[in-house]
Amino acid sequence: MKVLITGGAGYIGSTIASCCADNGITPVILDNYSTGLRVFARRFDHYEGDIADAALIDRIAAEHPDIDAVVHCAAMIVVPESVSNPLAYYDNNVAKSVSLLRSLTRNGIRRVILSSTASMYEPGEDFMVDESSAVRPLSPYAASKHMVERVLADSAAAGELQALSLRYFNPIGADPELRTGLQNPHPTHAMGKMIEAHNAGAPFTVTGVQWPTRDGSGLRDYVHVWDLARAHVAALALFGAPFEPTHTTINLGTGQGTTVFELAEAFGEATGTPLEVRTAPPRDGDVVGSAARIEKARRVLGWEPERSVADGVRDALAWAEKLPAVLEEEAELKAKAHSKAHSEGQQ
Ligand SMILES: NC(=O)c1ccc[n+]([C@@H]2O[C@H](COP(=O)([O-])OP(=O)(O)OC[C@H]3O[C@@H](n4cnc5c(N)ncnc54)[C@H](O)[C@@H]3O)[C@@H](O)[C@H]2O)c1
Secondary structure, eight states: OEEEEETTTSHHHHHHHHHHHHTTOEEEEEEOOSSSOHHHHTTSEEEESOTTOHHHHHHHHHHOTTEEEEEEOOOOOOHHHHHHOHHHHIIIIIIHHHHHHHHHHHTTOOEEEEEEEGGGBOOOTTSEEOTTSOBOOOSHHHHHHHHHHHHHHHHHHTTSOEEEEEEEOEEESOOTTOSOOOOOSSOOSHHHHHHHHHHHTOOEEEEOOOSSSSSSSOEEOEEEHHHHHHHHHHHHHHTTSOOOOOEEEEEESOSOOEEHHHHHHHHHHHHSSOOOEEEEOOOTTOOOOOEEOOHHIIIIIOOOOOOOHHHHHHHHHHHHHHHHHHHHHHHHHHHHHHHHHHHHHHO
């Protein structure tokens, strides 16, 4: 089986690519390197460009006529940026996805897995959500993902596509073999801040301690990125059956809510050095959070998360140590790519 992974040079897409390759599925990467790394993409057949570049999609399809499906990870993902610049998000995540789907279907590629998000859910009283729970996207980012799900659902209803929208909860960790991981050295989420605090020997600040959770801090469902990747391999296996134009949404989490205080505790246990914790008021846009009910993923995908929060902490820390060398290599590759493009432009 061969699969096109858009955004395959990003954190999650590159991990999916490794997991596919480990399981006998050949990945082909399409990425514009706006946040993704060339170092991640070059391990496989790869194309630099935009998902909305119809001529490029035609070229990829012509060069790989055996592509069976697409895993569509490419997107802009920073929530506050989406609030300040919604048009950029609706353009990149929605309009360009529509263009991509038109190019794919024109080339006979009709099976799609979408990287979707659990951030579109409105958490109920016990913070647990299943796929039928109320959806109320609070940011342009979450709304953009909800819109693409709708596009897929309508296209499936018209017989054009078979699609799975996988709603990820909070990915943590890195490829356990450390081939890839989070490429941003200064992530703003809780785990990133904990790593920064740990490395600096500084306290970690829990922002927002008045939520109606068991200890007042926000609650998330931290799912190891390798488990997420495994779920995509399971989902691709479903495409082995005859084409059936349907759209299905599936939660990917662990089924366990972890509060920020609990994450800090697990972090300290994994490193062997307890993290000193301080508290502060919530930041703008903070939400109480939710955790996944994952019966549907078990039933439909036959998937079960295997890795713990402690595994995620250990892999994230090991990757953070490796990252500076990876980014140096990336800078060299980028400089080479630019000088090649410059000299081709002059010819
Ligand atoms: N990281 C999370 O917490 C999280 C949670 C839920 C869902 N998701 C979804 O997972 C997907 C991957 O997220 P990630 O964390 O790996 O982010 P990322 O920024 O590491 O990856 C996104 C990739 O898409 C590429 N890209 C963006 N726009 C493009 C375009 N127009 N054409 C070609 N390439 C483009 C970027 O260069 C990057 O490599 C996204 O769709 C995101 O919405 C992420």
